[in-house]
Amino acid sequence: MDLRSGVSYLTLMSDLIYDVAIVGAGPNGATLALGLAQAGLDVAVIDTRDPQAPLKPDGRNFAIVTGSWRMLKKFGIAADLEATSQPLRGLEAVDGGTHYFGQPSVLFTQEDLDSPDPDEPLGQMVMAEPLQRALDAAMDADDRIERIAPDYFAGLKALPGDIEIELKSGRRLEARLLVGADGMNSPVRNALGIATEGRDYDKSVFTANVTLSRPHDGIARQLFTPEGPFATLPLKGDRANLAWYMQRGAAETLAAMSKADAEAELNARFSGFAGEMKIEGKAGSYPLILQLATKMVGPRTALVGDAARRVNPLAGQGLNQGFRDVAALIDVAEQTLRLGGEIGSPQMLEAYSQARRFDGTGTALTLDAIDRLFSNDANWTKPIRTLGLIAASRISPLRRFLAQKASATEDGVAGPMSDW
Numbered sequence: 001m002d003l004r005s006g007v008s009y010l011t012l013m014s015d016l017i018y019d020v021a022i023v024g025a026g027p028n029g030a031t032l033a034l035g036l037a038q039a040g041l042d043v044a045v046i047d048t049r050d051p052q053a054p055l056k057p058d059g060r061n062f063a064i065v066t067g068s069w070r071m072l073k074k075f076g077i078a079a080d081l082e083a084t085s086q087p088l089r090g091l092e093a094v095d096g097g098t099h100y101f102g103q104p105s106v107l108f109t110q111e112d113l114d115s116p117d118p119d120e121p122l123g124q125m126v127m128a129e130p131l132q133r134a135l136d137a138a139m140d141a142d143d144r145i146e147r148i149a150p151d152y153f154a155g156l157k158a159l160p161g162d163i164e165i166e167l168k169s170g171r172r173l174e175a176r177l178l179v180g181a182d183g184m185n186s187p188v189r190n191a192l193g194i195a196t197e198g199r200d201y202d203k204s205v206f207t208a209n210v211t212l213s214r215p216h217d218g219i220a221r222q223l224f225t226p227e228g229p230f231a232t233l234p235l236k237g238d239r240a241n242l243a244w245y246m247q248r249g250a251a252e253t254l255a256a257m258s259k260a261d262a263e264a265e266l267n268a269r270f271s272g273f274a275g276e277m278k279i280e281g282k283a284g285s286y287p288l289i290l291q292l293a294t295k296m297v298g299p300r301t302a303l304v305g306d307a308a309r310r311v312n313p314l315a316g317q318g319l320n321q322g323f324r325d326v327a328a329l330i331d332v333a334e335q336t337l338r339l340g341g342e343i344g345s346p347q348m349l350e351a352y353s354q355a356r357r358f359d360g361t362g363t364a365l366t367l368d369a370i371d372r373l374f375s376n377d378a379n380w381t382k383p384i385r386t387l388g389l390i391a392a393s394r395i396s397p398l399r400r401f402l403a404q405k406a407s408a409t410e411d412g413v414a415g416p417m418s419d420w
């Protein structure tokens with residue numbers, strides 16, 4: 001039996017051949033599915049989550065920068081999110097040292113962006129649950145997307161011309177391209193044997209949604225303290241999402257305290273900076289790690305989002321980096337179709353890898369360097385960071401560069417993100 005007849009046999013055993021099978025219907029996988037379907041591709045999306053079951057309560061909030069927001073607008077998601085999202089009008093960084101009064105600070109606003117629309121915010125604070133709900137509804141409404149869930153990716157097999165995907169249910173699919181959008185422990189990445197590099201920061205972040213005693217004016221504020229940054233990210237109303245980076249164990253202990261004790265701790269440390277805070281719902285914590293896949297692609301496979309890299313969530317870059325992967329993969333798929341090429345071909349995957357490898361790794365390492373610089377009260381770092389903040393606040397090209405980096409509006413961002 002020649003190889004191709006082997007493939008035919010397997011084809012009979014498998015479901016339809018899809019253009020793209022995506023493992024993971026989280027924010028990255030679902031957004032990718034919408035973009036690829038809009039480009040005219042047939043897409044299967046496999047996820048462990050049952051689409052009929054209500055979403056689990058999720059207190060996460062994402063700082064979605066302008067480039068990411070434009071992509072959600074293009075895919076018809078942004079309108080559903082406007083009622084629950086808070087526009088970001090500015091980003092303030094304060095070098096607190098051991099105390100914050102009178103310390104150098106820098107404030108970026110829309111004016112630093114040189115945007116053709118001076119009223120366009122720097123980004124949006126988007127709540128995880130409405131985002132996932134809107135993405136799920138948009139996937140359900142698209143005839144080109146088949147959701148296969150609840151089911152589990154269990155293995156893959158490269159075939160000539162496509163790839164076979166085996167699910168825990170026993171179902172098999174074939175696709176021209178398989179995408180792992182399956183989160184930081186990525187079973188797809190593991191099945192490909194792609195290693196990861198990185199480090200454990202031995203820190204965790206304490207998170208909680210709070211009501212504030214004073215208006216936030218849409219400003220996201222970060223205070224750099226010797227233990228690590230403390231951030232208030234504005235939510236609708238006089239509310240904020242807090243992130244306090246602490247030594248591993250301390251954040252977990254704080255999250256396990258009673259609401260009253262945790263509030264007392266927060267207010268004792270930060271009420272001068274943020275106003276009095278009252279915790280809403282349940283506080284949480286999660287460990288900080290840097291994890292980079294050593295490759296973004298394999299035979300007929302690509303990784304996006306947390307499967308490709310888990311970054312320090314400082315500056316809310318985690319999901320934005322994933323969205324840049326998504327935008328780049330849609331862009332190369334559209335170009336491949338335009339040029340009559342083949343979805344999942346080595347050329348297409350090479351173009352994707354080239355587009356993302358440098359930016360994703362560069363951002364991860366920059367955030368790592370910022371974390372090291374600002375989480376440290378060593379005397380030698382103090383002049384550098386103070387100079388950095390003063391320079392950033394006074395020199396407008398540098399301000400503009402930093403603000404554009406933070407909101408992903410600089411030139412060269414791939415397709416859907418740069419479209420208006």
Ligand SMILES: Cc1cc2nc3c(=O)[nH]c(=O)nc-3n(C[C@H](O)[C@H](O)[C@H](O)COP(=O)(O)OP(=O)(O)OC[C@H]3O[C@@H](n4cnc5c(N)ncnc54)[C@H](O)[C@@H]3O)c2cc1C
Pocket residue numbers: 023024025026027028029046047048049060061062063151152153154181182183184187207284285286304305306307313316317318319320322
């Ligand atoms: C507490 C917390 C707060 C955060 N806050 C922010 C923030 O403010 N801003 C920001 O930008 N980022 C933030 N992040 C990071 C952000 O959550 C991630 O970057 C983002 O969720 C990654 O999305 P993803 O789609 O790549 O992966 P995920 O959201 O992890 O989704 C992966 C999907 O794959 C599915 N899956 C896994 N294994 C299988 C399998 N074998 N078969 C089928 N399906 C599978 C899972 O069910 C899941 O739906 C935060 C993370 C945490 C934990």
